[in-house]
Every structure is written in structure tokens, then in C-alpha cells.
Amino acid sequence: MDDQIISSMPPQIIVFPSPLQWPSNSMFDLAELLCLSGHDVTFVLIPYTHTLLLRYFRIESRLSPYLNFHLQTISDGLPPDHPRSDPTELLESLETMTKPVFKEWLTSEKCGQVSCIISDGHMGFVYDVANEIQVPVFSALTLSPTSLWVVYNLFNLSEPGEVSDLRESDLNSLIKRVPGIKGVLTGGDLASMCQSSDLASPSSKVLMKQFKELSRAHGVIFNTCKALDGSILSQIRSFCPNIYTIGPVHTHLAVRQEAKSIEPLLNYSVDENKNCLAWLDTRQPKSVLYVNIENEVKLTRVQVLELWHGLVNSGKGFLWVRQPESIVGDGRVPPKIHKGTKERGCIVDSASNVQVLAHKAIGGFLTRGQWDSTLQGIAEGVPIICWPSSWDQQVNSKFVSKAWKVGIDMEGSLDRSIIEKTIRDVTESKGELVENATKMKYKVRKSVSKDGSSYAVLDHLVDDIKN
Incomplete structure (x- = not known):
């Protein structure tokens, strides 16, 4: 590609979700919202997910209004006939095999200029690559803020005995020492991967690694609004100061498009x-x-x-x-x-x-x-x-x-x-x-209406990316 053409191309936002079906829906909505704000967006998919996209969804008609929306496939390192039924195996392959390929593409003439990268927090190598090429990275988490806050506290409580209390004692006992959730959750309500007493277990390591990656993100994007999670969000700001609550993204997208509804991405024929x-x-x-x-x-x-x-x-x-x-x-x-x-x-x-x-x-x-x-x-x-x-x-x-x-x-x-x-x-x-x-x-x-909190936060996010 000619150097003059590359230099004249506007910087693009790279959106790279982990290749699991449920994160891709909201991430695709987020990518469209950014397109509507005037940004060029490239949505990165593994070939397997791209095939599903073409098979089950009228992707051409959905993307037809956007001249600034692009799809890019990148290998996940697994053979074409692999079932990809184990999310852990798939994410491990991405960490090992996809990292060098992703970096090579980002720094190539074919990719062009990049203003920032948005991922969903599951793939640590995205943060590595972003830091290596000095591009800001945002985490767009598919977890609810409450779940993030609960599990964060599970691994970061100042009193070690509390972790033991949550994992090994009566699972019907209320969790008392996590701010913002008093009287709502018991030890038994924790996700099964958090109930293991072994902090060195693979699932515990994955969670702790995900939280550590948040510290490297320029900001964290949540699919929620202040009306639902305002009190919890104030707690999360203690370790993630830059929070962007722009949800519900599917409703927000419909409002921005002046439409009544929007079809989700992959979950239906x-x-x-x-x-x-x-x-x-x-x-x-x-x-x-x-x-x-x-x-x-x-x-x-x-x-x-x-x-x-x-x-x-x-x-x-x-x-x-x-x-x-x-x-x-x-x-x-x-x-x-x-x-x-x-x-x-x-x-x-x-x-x-x-x-x-x-x-x-x-x-x-x-x-x-x-x-x-x-x-x-x-x-x-x-x-x-x-x-x-x-x-x-x-x-x-x-x-x-x-x-x-x-x-x-x-x-x-x-x-x-x-x-x-x-x-x-x-x-x-x-x-x-x-x-x-x-x-x-x-x-x-109301939060995604023109005078709503999520509407204003998205505008703030767009300005932050531009700057």
C-alpha cells in the first residue's frame, strides 16, 4: 500500500473480543456505536467465528450503512476441523499462537494507523501487544460490575480469613465484608470457579490474571448503567478510575440509529x-x-x-x-x-x-x-x-x-x-x-436516551479516544 495513502487514512479502532459467542454480541454493538460516532472500526474475528457470522446472519445488510466498519480475520492457531468447544483451550491457543500474528498485522502497512484497541479482558496478549506498540487499550468487560467487584474482593480482601470464610465455611452465611452487597449474597452464590479453596487452581489463576490486566487498560467499558450498578461502580473506581458505563448497548445502539430494536449478532438463524x-x-x-x-x-x-x-x-x-x-x-x-x-x-x-x-x-x-x-x-x-x-x-x-x-x-x-x-x-x-x-x-x-447517563458517557468515551 502506498505510504501516502496510509498516512492519509484516519486512525482506526481495533475491536478484538475473545472468540466466544456471548461476548461477540455486545462487542459488535459497541463497534457499531463507535462507527456511528464517526470512528473507523475494524472488528477482528477468528475464521471459525467469521464462518458462523456469514452462515447465520445477514451481515452484509447489517454493515451496509457503514463505510467505516471493516472485518478482519486472524488465526487462532487451531486446525480448521477443531470443534472449539472448550473455551479454556481456545483462549490458551490464542495466547500462544495468535500473539505474534496479531502484532505483525497491527504493525503492517495493511492495517494502517491505530488509535486504540478494545478487547474484553480475557486475552492478556492483547495488552502485551498494545503496550509493545504503544497503543492505548480499553477493556470492554462482559461481566456484570457486581460480579467483577465480588470476585475482585475474593482475591484481594485485606483479611486472609475472609477468603477462607467464603470458600470453606457455611455457604449459606451472608457475605458481610464486601462493600455494596450487604445482605444480598452468600458464599454459595459465588461462581463455582471461585469456590475452590486452592488459589493456585487454573480457574483462580485465570481470574487473577484478568484483574491484573485491568491495571494496564486505559479504561474499562461496562455494558450497564448507573441506574443498575451505581453503588457498585463507585467501589470499582478504587482500582479502575476510568469507567465508561454505556449500556444497555443493544438498546443504546437502537436509540442512536433511531430504530426500535436491533438484531443480535450470532445467536439465531x-x-x-x-x-x-x-x-x-x-x-x-x-x-x-x-x-x-x-x-x-x-x-x-x-x-x-x-x-x-x-x-x-x-x-x-x-x-x-x-x-x-x-x-x-x-x-x-x-x-x-x-x-x-x-x-x-x-x-x-x-x-x-x-x-x-x-x-x-x-x-x-x-x-x-x-x-x-x-x-x-x-x-x-x-x-x-x-x-x-x-x-x-x-x-x-x-x-x-x-x-x-x-x-x-x-x-x-x-x-x-x-x-x-x-x-x-x-x-x-x-x-x-x-x-x-x-x-x-x-x-x-432513560439512561440511553439523549439526556441519559449512558448516552453522555459514550460521548465522553468517543472524545477520550479522539484525544
């Missing part, structure tokens, strides 16, 4: 999405429970049947997103379940959370409690049922049920009678739960 929306059109307002417990979750046959029985026995309509490969085991399904599903249910391989949750027929949302999904439900004012299992889901679930009071935490239970009762409690509720969900919807949507 176009045909299935149309089919389930057409089915929802036939249902009464707030009569359907939406069930999406994330694609990577593997269910046993017993778990599938308990959940299925609970859905059918509740007597409510349900839309269930269930990947065929997410079910372990086989066997016959009782005729009663088939009959109840045919009468009141719809099962699809994939769907758009944003579009489904915005539909008038949805009266509840059953989710694992991953942060993006939780925030999508809150932004639509839909009461949430959380069935947490790992990572930050326990923390999110407790804040949904105890702090914000917009949902119910099933606390890991998957019993048909509990599921049936919980579904009825949520879908038939006309009191505090629905009222709180509606109020919180108003607050988070």
Missing part, C-alpha cells in the same frame, strides 16, 4: 427467528414464557424432562430455544409432554433474544443469568427466572431477585414442581414483581 415470531403473534399478551438457557449448556436427559414437565404442567405458553446438540442422552418423551407442547409450546433451535423479549406476548424469561441475557430482559421490562450454574450467573441471579427485585432465583434447582410453581408465580404476577420490572425498564431506557 434467520428462518427460525421468523417462525417463532410468527408463532408469538398468535398468542395473548404476556401469556408466554421465553426459555433460553444459553447454547453452551449441556443438559442431561433427566434435566430436559424435568424442565419440559415443568413447562407443560404450568399450563402456560412457552417458547423454548433448545439446541439439539445441547441435550445429552436419548429416549422417548411421554405422550402428555408431546400433547402439551403441541397445544401451548414452540421449540426452536435459535432465536433473537432482543426481538423475542420485545414481543407483547412474552410475560416471563427463563435464563441461566448470563449478564447480556439478564440485561436484555431488564431492558424490556420482562420478569426474569434465573437458573444459574456457573461463572457470574449466581451473582447476577441474586441481584435480579434480591437487589432489583425484578425476578426469581431458582438457585440451581431443576425440579418439575419448582419450575411449574415459579413459572406461575412470574407469569400470573400482577404486583411488585411486574411493577419493579416496569420501573427498571424505564430507568435503563
Whole structure:
């Protein structure tokens, strides 16, 4: 490329999320928001993720409004036929194999000038490369601020005995010495990877490394707003002074585009999405429970049947997103379940959370409690049922049920009678739960309006990048 052409090109923002499906959705929304602000953005993907993008999403039509949005693929070091089902193995390969390739591309004529790099905190080599070439790096975390604060304290408490208390004593005891969460969380609510008493375990090392990388970031971008996490954010500023709360990013993007909604990136096939929306059109307002417990979750046959029985026995309509490969085991399904599903249910391989949750027929949302999904439900004012299992889901679930009071935490239970009762409690509720969900919807949507806090913070972020 000619040197004069390179020198005349505007500096670009490099957005490089870890190649896991759930971070890519919000990171893609963030990249579009930056494009709308006038920045040139290059979104970096591994070939495997890029293939999924082309297969399941109308990427050409989505990117057509942007002349300043570019896609770039970079090798993850794994063979093409590798299943990439183990996130830890994939991230390790990226750390080992992708680092030199990434640096070589960033310093090449093909890349051009770079104003900053934005990653999601999982890939330490991005910070290494950014420092080596003297480019600022921002962390766009997919964790909720509350989960970050809890786990940070788990590894950084001034009194060593507190760590032991959280890990080894009664898991029903309330966590008392972490500012901002008094009376909300118990030791048992910590993510499973944080409950190990071995601080040298691989999972503990990954978390501690991620927190250490934050100190090298110019700033930390959160997909949240002050209305949800204001008190926790004030605590996090003690070790991350430059915080940018620009969420909910999917709603924020829609506002900036002057549109009513935006389709998320990778988690649905176009045909299935149309089919389930057409089915929802036939249902009464707030009569359907939406069930999406994330694609990577593997269910046993017993778990599938308990959940299925609970859905059918509740007597409510349900839309269930269930990947065929997410079910372990086989066997016959009782005729009663088939009959109840045919009468009141719809099962699809994939769907758009944003579009489904915005539909008038949805009266509840059953989710694992991953942060993006939780925030999508809150932004639509839909009461949430959380069935947490790992990572930050326990923390999110407790804040949904105890702090914000917009949902119910099933606390890991998957019993048909509990599921049936919980579904009825949520879908038939006309009191505090629905009222709180509606109020919180108003607050988070106000934050991304033109005079809202998240709207102003994004403008501040854009100015900081320019400067």
C-alpha cells in the first residue's frame, strides 16, 4: 500500500473480543456505536467465528450503512476441523499462537494507523501487544460490575480469613465484608470457579490474571448503567478510575440509529427467528414464557424432562430455544409432554433474544443469568427466572431477585414442581414483581436516551479516544 495513502487514512479502532459467542454480541454493538460516532472500526474475528457470522446472519445488510466498519480475520492457531468447544483451550491457543500474528498485522502497512484497541479482558496478549506498540487499550468487560467487584474482593480482601470464610465455611452465611452487597449474597452464590479453596487452581489463576490486566487498560467499558450498578461502580473506581458505563448497548445502539430494536449478532438463524415470531403473534399478551438457557449448556436427559414437565404442567405458553446438540442422552418423551407442547409450546433451535423479549406476548424469561441475557430482559421490562450454574450467573441471579427485585432465583434447582410453581408465580404476577420490572425498564431506557447517563458517557468515551 502506498505510504501516502496510509498516512492519509484516519486512525482506526481495533475491536478484538475473545472468540466466544456471548461476548461477540455486545462487542459488535459497541463497534457499531463507535462507527456511528464517526470512528473507523475494524472488528477482528477468528475464521471459525467469521464462518458462523456469514452462515447465520445477514451481515452484509447489517454493515451496509457503514463505510467505516471493516472485518478482519486472524488465526487462532487451531486446525480448521477443531470443534472449539472448550473455551479454556481456545483462549490458551490464542495466547500462544495468535500473539505474534496479531502484532505483525497491527504493525503492517495493511492495517494502517491505530488509535486504540478494545478487547474484553480475557486475552492478556492483547495488552502485551498494545503496550509493545504503544497503543492505548480499553477493556470492554462482559461481566456484570457486581460480579467483577465480588470476585475482585475474593482475591484481594485485606483479611486472609475472609477468603477462607467464603470458600470453606457455611455457604449459606451472608457475605458481610464486601462493600455494596450487604445482605444480598452468600458464599454459595459465588461462581463455582471461585469456590475452590486452592488459589493456585487454573480457574483462580485465570481470574487473577484478568484483574491484573485491568491495571494496564486505559479504561474499562461496562455494558450497564448507573441506574443498575451505581453503588457498585463507585467501589470499582478504587482500582479502575476510568469507567465508561454505556449500556444497555443493544438498546443504546437502537436509540442512536433511531430504530426500535436491533438484531443480535450470532445467536439465531434467520428462518427460525421468523417462525417463532410468527408463532408469538398468535398468542395473548404476556401469556408466554421465553426459555433460553444459553447454547453452551449441556443438559442431561433427566434435566430436559424435568424442565419440559415443568413447562407443560404450568399450563402456560412457552417458547423454548433448545439446541439439539445441547441435550445429552436419548429416549422417548411421554405422550402428555408431546400433547402439551403441541397445544401451548414452540421449540426452536435459535432465536433473537432482543426481538423475542420485545414481543407483547412474552410475560416471563427463563435464563441461566448470563449478564447480556439478564440485561436484555431488564431492558424490556420482562420478569426474569434465573437458573444459574456457573461463572457470574449466581451473582447476577441474586441481584435480579434480591437487589432489583425484578425476578426469581431458582438457585440451581431443576425440579418439575419448582419450575411449574415459579413459572406461575412470574407469569400470573400482577404486583411488585411486574411493577419493579416496569420501573427498571424505564430507568435503563432513560439512561440511553439523549439526556441519559449512558448516552453522555459514550460521548465522553468517543472524545477520550479522539484525544
